Amino acid sequence: MNLIIIIIKAFRFPFKLFQRGYNQFLKKYIDYIFLKFHGVETKVGYVLLKGFPIIVKHSKARIVIGKGTILVSKSKYNFAGINHPVIIAAAKENAFIHIHGSFGGSGCTIVADKLIEIKEMVGIGVNSCVYDTDFHPVGWAKNSETKNASIIIEKNVWVAANSIILKGIIIGENSVIGAGSVVTKNVNKNSIYAGNPAKFIKYLEDPKQTI
Numbered sequence: 437m438n439l440i441i442i443i444i445k446a447f448r449f450p451f452k453l454f455q456r457g458y459n460q461f462l463k464k465y466i467d468y469i470f471l472k473f474h475g476v477e478t479k480v481g482y483v484l485l486k487g488f489p490i491i492v493k494h495s496k497a498r499i500v501i502g503k504g505t506i507l508v509s510k511s512k513y514n515f516a517g518i519n520h521p522v523i524i525a526a527a528k529e530n531a532f533i534h535i536h537g538s539f540g541g542s543g544c545t546i547v548a549d550k551l552i553e554i555k556e557m558v559g560i561g562v563n564s565c566v567y568d569t570d571f572h573p574v575g576w577a578k579n580s581e582t583k584n585a586s587i588i589i590e591k592n593v594w595v596a597a598n599s600i601i602l603k604g605i606i607i608g609e610n611s612v613i614g615a616g617s618v619v620t621k622n623v624n625k626n627s628i629y630a631g632n633p634a635k636f637i638k639y640l641e642d643p644k645q646t647i
Contacts, residue, residue, distance in 0.1 A: 463484075464480055464481045467483055467484060468480045468482075468483070470485065470488060471483060471485075471491070474491040474493060475493040475495075475497075475499065476493070476500075476501055477498065477500040477501070478500070478501045478502070478505075479503070481503075482501065482502060482504070482505060482537070483501050483506075483507065484506045484507070485509070486507065486508045486510060486513040487508065487509030487510035487513065487521060487522075488509060489507050489509050489521050489522035489523065489524060490520075490521050490522070490524070490525075491523075491524050491525070492524075492526070492527050493525075493527070494526060494527050494528055494529050494531060496529045496530060497526035497527070497528065497529065497530065497531040497532065497533075497548075498526065498531075498533070498534075499526050499532075500532075500533070500535065501535045501537075501539075502535060502536045502537025502538075502539070502556075503537040503538070504537045504539070505535060505538070505539045505540070506539070506540045506541075507522045508522070508540070508542040508543065509521035509522045509543065511543075513542075514542045514543070514562060516542065516561070516562045517562060517563075518543030518562050518563065519563045520543055520545075520563075521543065522541055522542070522545075522546075523546065523547070524546050525545075525547045526548050527547075527549075528548075528550075530550075531549050531550060531551070532548065532551045532552075532553075533546060533551075533552050534551075534552070534553045534554070535554045536553075536554060536555045537556055538557045538558075539556075539557075539558050539559070539560075540558075540559045540560070541559070542560070542561060542563075543562045543563050544560040544561070544562070544564045544565065544566070545564075545566070545567075546565075547566070547567050547568070547569065548569070548587075549568060549582070549584040550568050550569070550586050551568065551586035551587070552566055552568050552586070552588075553586070553587070553588045554566075555588075555589060555591045555609075556591050556592075557591050557592040557593075558591070558592070558593045558595075559593075560595045561594075561595055561596045561598070561599065561615065562597045562598070563597060563598050564595050564597060564598060564600070564601075565599075565600045565601065566587060566589075566595075566600075566601040567600070567601070567602060567603060568584050568586060568603045568604075569582060569583070569584040569603060570583050570584070583603065584603055585604030586603075587601060587603065587604070587605050587606075588605075588606045588607070589601070589607045590606070590607060590608055590609035590611075590625065591609045591610070592609050592610045592611075593607050593608075593610070593611050593612070593613070594611075594612045594613070595613040596612070596613060596614055596615035596617070597615045597616070598615055598616045599613050599614075599615065599616060599617045599618070599619065599634075600618045600619065601613075602620050605619055605620075605621070605622060605623070606622045607623040608623055608624050608625025608626070608627070609625045609626075610626045610640060611623050611624070611625060611626065611628070611640075612627075612628045612629070612640070613628075613629055613630070613634060614628065614629065614630025614634070614637070616630075616632070617629060617630050617631055617632065617634040618633050618634060619633070620633045620634065621633070621634070624636065624639075626639055626640050627639050
């Protein structure tokens with residue numbers, strides 16, 4: 437009996453390692469199939485989904501997501517508190533969302549009517565939003581059009597929780613957007629902006645440490 441127990445214990449640990457590796461292998465393909473089903477251009481293992489996001493794509497739009505991306509859609513994976521799953525929407529013809537990779541987003545919303553480009557090493561905090569569109573005309577004038585303008589977030593940027601990035605914005609590399617900010621103007625590189633509307637706070641002494 438003792439020999440049987442020893443044998444069981446000896447095989448328990450490698451079995452758990454095998455099971456963990458198998459689950460991780462399987463998860464990579466489940467996440468990939470989910471994204472491809474929704475029209476996302478990516479590769480196996482490039483994107484880790486913690487909870488399933490909401491993805492909307494026009495048949496003539498594009499969503500491209502690069503390697504090293506983590507999308508967190510459930511609060512049990514981020515205790516800061518996520519109000520809803522990650523939303524990625526390119527719902528208009530020719531809209532383009534390009535997430536280059538090494539990206540993390542928790543319960544964030546990314547909506548493009550034109551172009552949103554997010555370069556490497558960018559983090560978007562819980563419940564933050566990136567909109568390149570006004571969604572509807574301002575006022576009730578006849579023949580008024582919904583305005584949109586491209587957004588570019590450069591490398592190594594951190595957007596803290598509950599912030600909003602509005603249309604036509606370029607956020608320079610190595611920058612930080614403070615929690616609860618509304619960004620209405622371009623952000624200089626190597627700097628911190630915060631507030632509503634977001635204003636320049638200071639330059640970063642060591643921009644490599646922003647994230």
